[in-house]
Amino acid sequence: MKKVFKMEELDCANCAKKMEAAIAKLDGVEAVSISFISQKMTITADDSRFDEIMKKAAAEVKKIEPDCTIVM
Amino acid sequence: MTRRQKKTLARIIISFAVLAAEMIFFGVTKADLGIWELVLFLIPYLIIGYDILRKAFLGILHLQVFDENFLMTIATIGAFATGEYAEGTAVMLFYQTGELFQSCAVSKSRRSIAELMDIRPDHANIENEKGELIEVDPEEVAVDTVITVKAGERIPLDGIVVSGNSSLDTSALTGESVPRDVSKGGEVISGCVNLTGILKVRVTKEYGQSTVSRILELVEESQEKKSKSENFISRFARVYTPAVVIAALALAIIPPIVTGGNFSQWIYRAMTFLVISCPCALVISIPLTFFSGIGGASKCGVLIKGGNYLEALAETETVVFDKTGTLTKGSFEVTKICPESISESELLETAVLAEGYSDHPISLSLKRAYGKAPDLSRITHSEETAGKGIKAVIDGKTVLAGNMKLMTDSGISAKKETAVGTAVHIAINGEYAGHIIISDSLKEGSADAIKELRRLGVKQTVMLTGDNEAAAAECAEKLGLDKWYSGLLPSDKAEKAEQLLKEKSPKKNLLFAGDGINDAPVLAIADIGAAMGAIGSDAAIEAADVVLMDDDPRKLALAIKISRKTAAIVRQNIVFALGVKGTTLILGAMGIANMWAAVFADVGVSVIAILNAMRAMNVGKASAVKR
Numbered sequence: 001m002k003k004v005f006k007m008e009e010l011d012c013a014n015c016a017k018k019m020e021a022a023i024a025k026l027d028g029v030e031a032v033s034i035s036f037i038s039q040k041m042t043i044t045a046d047d048s049r050f051d052e053i054m055k056k057a058a059a060e061v062k063k064i065e066p067d068c069t070i071v072m
Numbered sequence: 073m074t075r076r077q078k079k080t081l082a083r084i085i086i087s088f089a090v091l092a093a094e095m096i097f098f099g100v101t102k103a104d105l106g107i108w109e110l111v112l113f114l115i116p117y118l119i120i121g122y123d124i125l126r127k128a129f130l131g132i133l134h135l136q137v138f139d140e141n142f143l144m145t146i147a148t149i150g151a152f153a154t155g156e157y158a159e160g161t162a163v164m165l166f167y168q169t170g171e172l173f174q175s176c177a178v179s180k181s182r183r184s185i186a187e188l189m190d191i192r193p194d195h196a197n198i199e200n201e202k203g204e205l206i207e208v209d210p211e212e213v214a215v216d217t218v219i220t221v222k223a224g225e226r227i228p229l230d231g232i233v234v235s236g237n238s239s240l241d242t243s244a245l246t247g248e249s250v251p252r253d254v255s256k257g258g259e260v261i262s263g264c265v266n267l268t269g270i271l272k273v274r275v276t277k278e279y280g281q282s283t284v285s286r287i288l289e290l291v292e293e294s295q296e297k298k299s300k301s302e303n304f305i306s307r308f309a310r311v312y313t314p315a316v317v318i319a320a321l322a323l324a325i326i327p328p329i330v331t332g333g334n335f336s337q338w339i340y341r342a343m344t345f346l347v348i349s350c351p352c353a354l355v356i357s358i359p360l361t362f363f364s365g366i367g368g369a370s371k372c373g374v375l376i377k378g379g380n381y382l383e384a385l386a387e388t389e390t391v392v393f394d395k396t397g398t399l400t401k402g403s404f405e406v407t408k409i410c411p412e413s414i415s416e417s418e419l420l421e422t423a424v425l426a427e428g429y430s431d432h433p434i435s436l437s438l439k440r441a442y443g444k445a446p447d448l449s450r451i452t453h454s455e456e457t458a459g460k461g462i463k464a465v466i467d468g469k470t471v472l473a474g475n476m477k478l479m480t481d482s483g484i485s486a487k488k489e490t491a492v493g494t495a496v497h498i499a500i501n502g503e504y505a506g507h508i509i510i511s512d513s514l515k516e517g518s519a520d521a522i523k524e525l526r527r528l529g530v531k532q533t534v535m536l537t538g539d540n541e542a543a544a545a546e547c548a549e550k551l552g553l554d555k556w557y558s559g560l561l562p563s564d565k566a567e568k569a570e571q572l573l574k575e576k577s578p579k580k581n582l583l584f585a586g587d588g589i590n591d592a593p594v595l596a597i598a599d600i601g602a603a604m605g606a607i608g609s610d611a612a613i614e615a616a617d618v619v620l621m622d623d624d625p626r627k628l629a630l631a632i633k634i635s636r637k638t639a640a641i642v643r644q645n646i647v648f649a650l651g652v653k654g655t656t657l658i659l660g661a662m663g664i665a666n667m668w669a670a671v672f673a674d675v676g677v678s679v680i681a682i683l684n685a686m687r688a689m690n691v692g693k694a695s696a697v698k699r
Contacts, residue, residue, distance in 0.1 A: 014355045017355055021310075035296075037182060040292070
């Protein structure tokens with residue numbers, strides 16, 4: 001399933017790159033792209049575990065930029 | 073400015089005022105307050121830097137050691153540790169100011185790009201049960217609903233006009249400034265602005281499938297397809313930061329041990345390294361440049377589906393065209409009238425009347441050339457012979473209109489046609505009266521487009537067509553194409569394209585431009601596939617990498633120009649950012665560049681690179697080619 005999420009308080013472009021790399025490594029994630037410009041994340045991940053994967057992705061995001069949240 | 077940006081600005085002002093006051097106080101009095109001096113300077117430092125410190129602390133917990141906040145914290149604390157209280161605070165202040173500028177510049181470009189893409193309709197008018205017009209969200213409107221579009225409103229959904237006449241401004245979609253007239257039965261496309269009358273439109277596609285939302289989706293998705301430059305910078309960033317941090321460590325430890333110099337001087341120099349260690353300027357500006365370029369291009373009616381394609385366009389070496397509908401109008405027109413015994417207008421009138429009852433494409437093009445409705449009452453008899461033509465009685469005279477075969481079969485000696493195309497020969501009362509040539513005519517912009525492409529350094533222009541040799545040769549000669557292949561089936565076209573792909577130089581690209589309907593295989597194998605006149609054609613939008621919303625071939629040259637400009641800006645930014653950072657690193661290691669210079673090399677360079685990136689949006693100059 002492919003979904004697009006808005007991201008809030010994504011402040012640094014380099015962090016977006018790091019998040020992308022970290023989320024791509026998560027199990028079940030097929031593709032992920034974070035656009036710093038449009039403040040959006042496009043993620044393709046395993047259908048059956050989507051919610052669980054998103055939770056992990058959100059945790060990765062928090063690790064890299066503490067104030068940044070994925071709007072779900 | 074957002075609330076957060078305002079808050080940061082307030083913090084910058086307060087912190088600056090306090091810091092300035094303290095610096096003046098200590099400068100004038102030369103007081104030595106010992107530990108209290110540190111405490112006094114910590115006040116402005118914490119005002120400006122508390123959020124950085126907090127994020128740095130959280131970063132440490134998550135082992136994010138190459139994080140910008142962490143590095144800024146280390147650098148400024150390092151400055152404090154070496155007794156440079158004022159400088160430590162000032163550097164943090166300067167950094168935050170730079171970040172604020174950067175954030176404002178990014179918001180501004182985000183807004184500008186959004187404005188370029190401002191084709192989203194905000195409402196649709198439908199009639200409720202009482203017959204009153206109400207405004208609803210376009211997403212709620214079902215197919216077959218009749219909506220009302222008032223003058224000045226944007227058409228919210230694709231549909232067919234059921235009543236009303238108006239002209240439409242399609243410029244937001246096509247970049248074309250001449251309004252398009254519509255009337256009952258005409259198709260209208262969402263995103264156009266209704267200029268004059270009230271239109272009632274029967275919706276044919278729901279919002280998600282309508283042209284507007286497909287275009288917006290396409291532009292948004294374009295950011296997922298990353299350019300080579302962007303991927304290069306991503307890889308570079310992964311190496312750069314750790315390398316600089318390790319260099320900083322080495323700089324802090326090795327020279328003082330080897331030379332026996334004082335540690336604090338070398339630690340200070342190492343701190344300048346840390347400040348420069350973020351590759352932000354590149355990481356932000358390169359995707360921003362591509363997105364600006366894509367935004368600017370879409371304003372001119374050229375949709376580019378990704379940074380990779382925009383980048384590839386700059387290296388176009390070969391341009392391959394489909395003929396019909398791409399270089400030519402794809403509709404048949406009277407191109408030559410060759411009368412024998414009567415005048416041109418008489419010949420045309422006779423032909424139109426003879427073909428009066430036919431709706432064959434040929435007779436339709438004759439009628440178009442005639443320009444008015446033929447007086448059908450003058451025709452007393454008419455019969456069509458398939459594959460030959462028509463025999464009709466007009467004003468009591470027997471008229472034959474058709475091909476050469478019809479003439480020879482009726483024993484009339486007709487002249488051989490003089491131009492390329494389909495000839496309609498006419499005989500009146502058994503006597504040859506002349507012929508009319510109907511052919512697909514070239515688009516006005518085709519010749520200019522070829523010239524412009526050549527001027528831009530395209531080495532080879534090629535035409536592939538299923539048409540016969542004579543028609544292809546004429547077209548190729550008129551346009552000055554380098555090569556042409558005629559009589560091709562769709563599968564032959566793909567084969568030819570593959571052959572041309574093999575012939576081109578490595579790293580250069582082949583661009584194929586077609587109408588996107590029957591040349592999908594070629595669109596797919598070309599390095600860049602461009603579909604023309606794709607407005608409203610889902611298949612073409614799907615298959616192509618570059619979508620020209622109108623059917624002007626000059627837009628190809630424009631797209632290449634935009635891509636060249638974008639590529640140039642990307643190069644400028646890479647050279648500029650790496651140049652400044654590299655120089656500052658060297659000067660910093662030698663002790664010439666201080667921390668101020670380092671902060672400039674970090675955020676200052678970012679701001680300049682962002683401002684430069686935004687220039688890609690401005691296609692004003694590039695679009696001069698249009699007319």
